[in-house]
Amino acid sequence: MTTDEIMSLALGMSGYRRVPEDSAIFVPGNGIRKVLFGLDVSTAELQLAKTLGVDLVIAHHPPATTTEIWKVFLRHVEFMTAAGVPEDAALAAVAEKVEGLKLRGQAANYDHVPSVARLLGIPFMNVHAPLDELGRRRMREQVDAVLTRGRATVGDVVEALRALPEMRAAQTTVQLAMGEGATPVRKVVVAHGAYTNGGYPVARTCFAHGIDLVVYIHIDFGELQRLRAEGRGNLIVTGHLAGDSLGFTPFLRELRERGLKVTTFSGVIEPIA
Secondary structure, three states, rough: OHHHHHHHHHEEEEEHOOOOOOOOEEOOOOOOOOEEOOOOOOOHHHHHHHHHHEEEEEEEEOOOOOOOOOOOOHHHHHHHHHHOOOOOHHHHHHHHHHHHHHHHHHOOOOOOOHHEEEEEHOOOOEEOOHHHHHHHHHHHHHHHHHHHOOOOEEEHHHHHHHHHHHHOOOOOOOOEEOOOOOOOOOOEEOOOOOOOOOHHHHHHHHHOOOOOEEEEEOOOOHHHHHHHHHOOEEEEOOOHHHHHHHHHHHHHHHHHOOOOEEEEOOOOOOOOO
């Protein structure tokens, strides 16, 4: 396979029509048979790949904040408006974070890791939002299965997410970070696949507009404390590696079915079949 074919596979599986701003092919490659895949790849991991003799390194997380990466964060607006949040309120919820990401993009050395890959002659790419979308869909399916049964509670959603193989295999556990398990739930936003979590502003906006439960894969403690202080809504945190790995499993399966030998490392959770 080629790096273009691998990227196209990820896009097709996740419904993306173009490469999002948090994903890229930094060093293209052809005739790829051996792949090293991990959440985070830096210069040391590229040297490891050289030693292992792989044909391609795929990172999940982008190696740096780029100038356009803020556009992916706007997916939170899509998630919120789809659940009934007015667009103006949703845009206001992401405005501060978007501004911060724009400034980080101006300061970041976005070429550091890719330049090392070029010097080592190792094909290198990262796939972020498309794989997160695959994971979001799997979580959404679990949530919807609970909601369709009727009389669903927050605790029912927690247990449904814990039942996913990647969640069971992780060292972390799906946590009810805020709220009560017995609370009835009707409207849920699974806020994953928008570069990073929406923090306090996104969750607060959801709760203010009738959404009972928000699902994040992680959240800063200070942001959580602000939400708890207001005492409104319910928040589930799945765990970062477990949440991300939900999107890896179907993608890695497709790569292997196409004859690629994929070695995983750096936080990838592969459930035992």
